[in-house]
Amino acid sequence: MTQPWIEGRFEEGLIMTTVEQGINWARQASIWPMTFGLACCAIEMMATGASRYDIDRFGAGAFRASPRQADLMIVAGTVTYKMGSRLRRLYNQMPDPKFVIAMGACTVGGGPYFKYGYHVVKGVDLVVPVDVYVPGCPPRPEALLEGLMRIQDKIKGHRIGKAAGQKIDDELPIPHHSGYVAAPEDEPLFDHQKITG
Numbered sequence: 001m002t003q004p005w006i007e008g009r010f011e012e013g014l015i016m017t018t019v020e021q022g023i024n025w026a027r028q029a030s031i032w033p034m035t036f037g038l039a040c041c042a043i044e045m046m047a048t049g050a051s052r053y054d055i056d057r058f059g060a061g062a063f064r065a066s067p068r069q070a071d072l073m074i075v076a077g078t079v080t081y082k083m084g085s086r087l088r089r090l091y092n093q094m095p096d097p098k099f100v101i102a103m104g105a106c107t108v109g110g111g112p113y114f115k116y117g118y119h120v121v122k123g124v125d126l127v128v129p130v131d132v133y134v135p136g137c138p139p140r141p142e143a144l145l146e147g148l149m150r151i152q153d154k155i156k157g158h159r160i161g162k163a164a165g166q167k168i169d170d171e172l173p174i175p176h177h178s179g180y181v182a183a184p185e186d187e188p189l190f191d192h193q194k195i196t197g
Contacts, residue, residue, distance in 0.1 A: 019160075020159070020160050023160060024155055024156050024157075024158050024160075025156075027071075027097075027155050027158070028059070028152040028155040028156055029059040030059050031058070031059060031060040031071060031072050031099075031148070031151065031152070031155075032060070032062050032063075032064050032069060032070050032071055032072065033060055033062075033063050033064070033070060033072040033073070033074050034063070034064050034065075034066075034067055034070035034072065034073050034074070034090070034094070035063045035064065035065055036073055036074060036075055036076065036087075036090065037076045037077055038075070038076060038077030038078055038079060038083065038107075039076070039077030039078045039104075039106065040077065040104075040138055041076035041077045041103050041104035041106070041107065041138045041139070042076045042077055043138070044076070044103075044138045044139060044140065044141055044144065045074055045076045045103065045144060047141050048141035048144045048145060049061060049063060052141075053141040053142070053145065055144075055145065055148065058145065058148055058149070058152070060072070060148055067090045067091070067093040067094045068093055068094070068095065070094055070098075071094065071095065071097065071098050071099065072098070072099050072100075072101065072148075072151060073090070073091060073094065073098065073099070073100045073101070073128070074100075074101045074103055074144070075087065075100065075101070075102055075103060075107050075124050075128075076103040076104060076107065077103075077104060077106060077107060078106040078107070078111065078113065078120055079106070079107060079120070079121045079124050079127065080119050080120055080121065081119055081120075081121055082119070084121050084126075084127045087124070087127050087128060088127050088128060091127075091128045097155075097158060099131045099132075099151050099154065099155070100124075100128050100129060100130045100131050100132075101130075101131065101132045101133075101134060101144070101147045101148070101151065102123075102124050102125065102130045102132070102133050102134065103134045103138075103139060103144060103147070104134070104135075104136060104137060104138050104139060105135060105136065105137040106120065106137075107123075107124045108123060108124070108133050108134075108135055109122060109123045110122040110123060111137060112137075131150075131151060131154060132147045132150045132151055132154075133147075134146070134147040
């Protein structure tokens with residue numbers, strides 16, 4: 001729908017937009033998911049990429065094996081505490097802006113392991129920030145496609161750059177059961193005083 005004050009001022013076929021809208025349009029039409037299947041939900045994720053459901057219609061068919069080339073992590077399956085640190089490491093290696101879909105009941109909240117599964121993370125949002133939750137055990141490919149469309153809606157409204165005075169998101173803590181060990185950043189490889197003294 002055109003506004004009355006715009007009519008008659010531009011030539012036929014001229015499109016006006018902002019750089020931000022153009023970049024967001026390109027991003028939402030070329031999402032590269034990372035292959036990260038952990039359990040039975042990964043079979044449904046593979047079916048979504050196959051010819052019957054064809055996730056490529058949405059511009060998201062190029063599943064990447066490297067986190068450095070992906071901008072969408074689909075966590076499909078049961079996340080254990082031991083896998084939590086690996087998941088976090090892969091998430092940190094993805095370039096910004098990056099998005100996460102939690103696919104399946106186990107990923108969303110622990111699923112059938114919630115009560116007695118001492119080894120299962122009770123929701124992947126304890127490890128990485130989640131943008132879209134796709135519930136089900138396992139969710140059908142149509143549900144994952146719906147989650148992908150919600151990610152595209154989020155990308156469409158993405159603001160490029162931070163507004164002045166806007167608070168930057170803090171890092172999420174890693175669960176203490178995960179076995180994650182922070183690498184010492186400024187610690188020397190060996191102690192010079194012990195060698196020379």
